[in-house]
Amino acid sequence: MALALAIVALVLAAAALAVAVQVLRRTRARADGSDLPGDVVGLRREVAALRAEAGLGFRHLAVVRYDAHADTGGHLSWSLALLDDRGDGVVVSSIHGRSEARTYAKSVATWKSEQQLSPEESEAIGAARA
Structure with missing residues (x-):
């Protein structure tokens, strides 16, 4: 069996x-x-x-907030990096003053800009890349 x-x-x-x-x-x-x-x-x-x-879309984003002037508070100024996978895009900054705010845009190619960047703009690009 x-x-x-x-x-x-x-x-x-x-x-x-x-x-x-x-x-x-x-x-x-x-x-x-x-x-x-x-x-x-x-x-x-x-x-x-x-x-x-x-990969051509803005997938790398970062915002850095800061006080642009000694007499202002609240981190109302900011820099925003909008970049694709190749590091191409734009960094936009808004500088807030007591009576006005100014906005600037700088082009970015391969994680660098031909225009001089502020420390905060460089920080935003670095944070977007990380």
């Missing part, structure tokens, strides 16, 4: 192994994607294109 059960178990295990091998042969992924239906390959290309395009 035990021998009969062992033989049945062995036959079932062999059958399960054969089925598993067949499933693996059908689902084994190839590097070129040739095993996939055409719409899945197209979707992979579209996802890759969207990822590349997303």
